[in-house]
Amino acid sequence: MIIVENLVKRYGSHRAVDGITFEVAKGELFGLLGPNGAGKTTTIGVLSTLLPADGGRASIGGHDVAGDPGGVRRLIGVVPQEIALYQDLNARDNLLFWGRIHGLGGKALGTRVERLLELVALGEHARQKVETFSGGMKRRLNLAAGLIHNPEVLFLDEPTVGIDAQARTKLLALIGDLAADGLTIIYTTHYLEEAEQLCHRIGVIDQGRMVAVGDKEDLISQIGDEDRVRVQVPSERHRALTSAAETWPGVDSVSERRGKLEIRVADGGAVLPPLQAWLAAEGLDLAQLEVIRPNLETLYLNLTGRGLRE
Amino acid sequence: MNGSVILAMVALRLRRIFRDRSALIWFFVMPMVFSFLMGQLLGDWGGSGQPSRPRFLVYADEPGPELERFLAPLRDHERFVVEVRDTTVSAAALAEAVEDSRITAGLLVPSGFEAAAAGDDTASLRLYFDSDRLSSQTIRTLLEEALLRANTAAAARSLVADPAGGEPGRGAAQGFDQVVFDRLWEEPRVRLAVETLGRKQEEPEFALTNSYQHVGPSYTLFFVMMGVLALAQDLVAERRQRTLARLVTSRAGPADLVLGFLAGGFVMGLVQSVILLVLNSLLFRIDYGDSPLTLGLAMMLFAGVCAGASVLLGTVARTEAQASGLGVATTLVLAAMGGLWWPLEIVPPFMQTLGKLLPTGQAITVFHDLIGRGWGLAENLPLLVGLAVWCVVLTVMATWRLRRVMAS
Structure with missing residues (x-):
């Protein structure tokens, strides 16, 4: 449904998008995961025909983004990061306006508006001005405005920014339902738990480049599926602990990392009793211990050397 | 061209203004208050001892x-x-x-x-x-x-x-x-x-006999310009809040969106003009002469000038406050130099010439000619052409700027 090949977008000498390539199948929910400034919004801007690309090509539903923007616009719905609504109008009037802009009208538009308001749980607030809404309600209406014309592809640019946990849960459930109904979605976020929870496949983006693409399991397998147990002991005991740990059941390897010993093991919990016994025998107090299970954050850290929120 | 998109954008503009009480005060109440106060202040120009009669x-x-x-x-x-x-x-x-x-x-x-x-x-x-x-x-x-x-x-x-x-x-x-x-x-x-x-100087013909004949139309033009230029703030807000981006990625074409923005200001200016001119006629007994065609053309062209200027301003200003400040400043300068606050007939000849090159000066002179001299389309054609030139130039500039903004 969406094909992106070697896409480039420059702002002066800065390459905001630097040769990104990926594909999204029909009905797929594809996540673009990366920190602020990674190039996610710029990528969405180019794909939604808002920004011209400086290199590469992209097509949606067979329509070239640069050559046939009108064809692309007929297929897509965009939910920008900002609340792109008229705050001084009520929810219903906002949706009616966006429907008319998309060429809808009459009874069909009225019905569609009522259905969407129910879908985003704003039916009771249809006549209420948007400026009086909570952050979560605004986000849901923002989403509804992107769906008013029943698009085949939906771009969701950080749709949960600035809302509380409860509102986020509601919104994510709603997006999950849309994906389940077969809508093709590109979802940008810097929250890895959202990407993990929602997306069928994820593209990890950093400094304008796609550093990894795949489903969650594929991505995590890139860094191995073992737990990592990190323990801090005096450096002169590193060799002794390494020797001991290599004999414990399930341990794959032991290495030194940033002044700590990292034990890679299939089940992190299994090494805790022998570790505790070793520490007691050596007369050492436990200074610091962490058990890290492989996830997207460790993947991102591994790929870029930085955390997602840095 | 997609008429329903343009219509939707115009309807949105009108709906937002007519639901905003403070905007309504500035669009319709204040012009009448100013006309009344200034009319009272300047008195009856047709009475005895009127200083402007030689x-x-x-x-x-x-x-x-x-x-x-x-x-x-x-x-x-x-x-x-x-x-x-x-x-x-x-x-x-x-x-x-x-x-x-x-x-x-x-x-x-x-x-x-x-x-x-x-x-x-x-x-x-x-x-x-x-x-x-x-x-x-x-x-x-x-x-x-x-x-x-x-x-x-x-x-x-x-x-x-x-x-x-x-x-x-x-x-x-x-x-x-x-x-x-x-x-x-x-x-x-x-x-x-x-x-x-023999005097070589032009006769300062002053055709009006009543101060309301000047202040009624002049404050109509002043507040129409101020009101329509204030819409530039909305365009800046649309850029900031990304509703403009959402419009650009919609099925509406760029030309429809440009026309929608221009038409929004134009229709608002025209609606405001008609209401204020009717109120002026009823309250201050102003007779706009025998050429409704000239009157209509003048008001349409003036609304077009204001709409073009408004969209241009909305694409140039970076913030709503900047758009507001520039809009008020532009209105005040054009009003003063174009003879909206005082008749051009009383200012020095070179300022009269300058004033009649401005859209405000051209529009108010058409009103003076209609009301005071009973002139029609033929006599006012040069002024209407002047207004049309302003309208075209500003519309072209606004279109160019808005398309650039939408593509960036």
Whole structure:
């Protein structure tokens, strides 16, 4: 449904998008995961025909983004990061306006508006001005405005920014339902738990480049599926602990990392009793211990050397 | 072109304004308040002693009933004020006053005028007038008519008087004396000597008779411009809140969106104009003349100018506050220089020329021509063309800027 090949977008000498390539199948929910400034919004801007690309090509539903923007616009719905609504109008009037802009009208538009308001749980607030809404309600209406014309592809640019946990849960459930109904979605976020929870496949983006693409399991397998147990002991005991740990059941390897010993093991919990016994025998107090299970954050850290929120 | 998109954008603009009470106050209430207050302040320009009407000074040694009868047709004229003085003045001083434009014309009436007008003597009046001034020309014409009337009356008195001392009437008329008549015709009792003084300056024609005729239209134009330029803030907000981005990624084409924004300001300006002009007409009894076509064209072109300027401003300003400040500043400068606060007729000639190059000056002059002079489309065509040029230039610039903003 969406094909992106070697896409480039420059702002002066800065390459905001630097040769990104990926594909999204029909009905797929594809996540673009990366920190602020990674190039996610710029990528969405180019794909939604808002920004011209400086290199590469992209097509949606067979329509070239640069050559046939009108064809692309007929297929897509965009939910920008900002609340792109008229705050001084009520929810219903906002949706009616966006429907008319998309060429809808009459009874069909009225019905569609009522259905969407129910879908985003704003039916009771249809006549209420948007400026009086909570952050979560605004986000849901923002989403509804992107769906008013029943698009085949939906771009969701950080749709949960600035809302509380409860509102986020509601919104994510709603997006999950849309994906389940077969809508093709590109979802940008810097929250890895959202990407993990929602997306069928994820593209990890950093400094304008796609550093990894795949489903969650594929991505995590890139860094191995073992737990990592990190323990801090005096450096002169590193060799002794390494020797001991290599004999414990399930341990794959032991290495030194940033002044700590990292034990890679299939089940992190299994090494805790022998570790505790070793520490007691050596007369050492436990200074610091962490058990890290492989996830997207460790993947991102591994790929870029930085955390997602840095 | 997608008419439904443009219609939706215009409807959105109107809905947002008509639901905002504070906006309604500025769009419709304040213009009427200002017109009323300024109309009261400036008073009735058609009343006596109105300072902007030029003066016609009459110096008479012995003013009497014959002089009063002689000057009666010149009294209460809309173009000048007659002032009679029983002091003496030299001919040179009177001529100088005309040449310096302190008065539009001067008349010296000799002491024998009363007797001459009664048919008993002869007298020669001396008029100093400026052939370049309409008011002065009018005075000369009216004086010549009054002179004919006075001499005819004197001749009639001589002719109907019965030489035998009988009662004037049928018998006397039958005794009409052609010789007497010819002598009176050749040597009238009252003569008028005219001295023409040339002024090279244009006559500051001021056609309005009532201050409301100026302040009504001028505050309509002022608040239409201010209101439509204020819509530039909405465009800046659309850029900031990304509703513009959402519009660009919709099925509406770029041309539809540009037209939608321009049409929003245009229709708002036109709706505001119509409502304010109707209110002005009802409350201040302003008659806009006999050419509704000229009036309609002027208001449409002015609304077009404002709409173009508004969209251009909305694409240039970076913040809503900047758009607001620039909009108010532009309106104030154009209002002052274009003669919306005071008539262009009272400012120096070079400022009049400059003012009539501005859309505000062109629009208010059309109103003055319609209301004060009763002119129509033909006479106002140059001003309407001027407005059309402004409208086209601003619309083209606004379109270019908005398309750039939408593509970036």
